[in-house]
Amino acid sequence: MDPDPATPRPSLRDIGKMLGVSHVTVSLALRDNPRISREVREKVKKAAEELGYQPDPMLAALANYRKGKATAPITAAIAWINAWSPAEQLRSHKEFDAYWRGASKAAAKFGYRLEEFRLGDGYTPERLHQILSARGITGILLPPQRPHPDWGSFPWEKYSVVRFGRSLRQPETHVVTADQVANTLLAFRKMRERGYQRIGFVTYEGDLFERGHLFEAGFLMAQRSVPERQRLPICVIGNAPGSGRAEAILKWKEKYKPDAIFTDQGNLPELLKRAGIRVPEDIALAVTTVLDAEADAGIDQHPEEIGRVGFLTLNSLINDGAKGIPAIPRQNLVAGSWVDGGMLPDRKL
Missing domain, CATH: 1.10.260.40 (lambda repressor-like DNA-binding domains)
Structure with missing residues (x-):
């Protein structure tokens, strides 16, 4: 009423x-x-x-x-857990460092500060829990980790947790990450608009499993929009050393004759150089993230925004008293945007 x-x-x-x-x-x-x-x-x-x-x-x-x-006075900490070895490698990735910056700025507005805790160097998961508990820290942000850490008997049920990206298989918490499928569809469309008709996707076998095949899924979806004769099979690079990978790419290029490549491999320009393939003279190139790649055309995944959304998601869990592994995990996806670059010149000009 x-x-x-x-x-x-x-x-x-x-x-x-x-x-x-x-x-x-x-x-x-x-x-x-x-x-x-x-x-x-x-x-x-x-x-x-x-x-x-x-x-x-x-x-x-x-x-x-x-x-x-207004920015609230900082009164409490949020844990950012780093299990990399060496630990400095984590934020040497520009994308992951931007997660930190975005989360830190958002946290400060709510009276929190982001504090890094490093596993290894004598810090076991059990010891980490003791420290967090003694400090009264109940919120955890998990950046991408490599290799996958052994969490032991860490009591996730005592913490509100959000992880960035899909490289971590455990714990199965809420996730904030880039919308890889939509970003791939966007890239494919932009490459077509610039006159490329035989677009191939190059990836590494290990990353397909680690990232959940979503770039691959987006590429296969995008191919449905073009004639069948322009649908190239995906080039999956195996575990061979650098020269073997370069040879595999060269064989794939000679067989299927792509005029452009979209890839999630930031070092692909170096492999193409080893194979004697010039960019962009012989083939054009775009990447899934321009921030950490040796290429200037492709997708800006807006990692600082991913970091901001990650903290906001965690803050909502803390306010709701939601701790532990959720029965129904959520995925918050952040859309990327296209970036033009010299490695993918406009062929229609």
């Missing part, structure tokens, strides 16, 4: 007076903050319903505006 416009709108203070609690407690209870007991939350919600309480959308918008204008 809609409230009578002539009747004053019930407020948080009205609900508080009815129950004998503060308006702050009422506000937290209506947002299901875990600091308020379940019993009190249910009483508050019932009282709000009886009084016909509805949030004022204009006040909510003003509060959000004010929140966005």
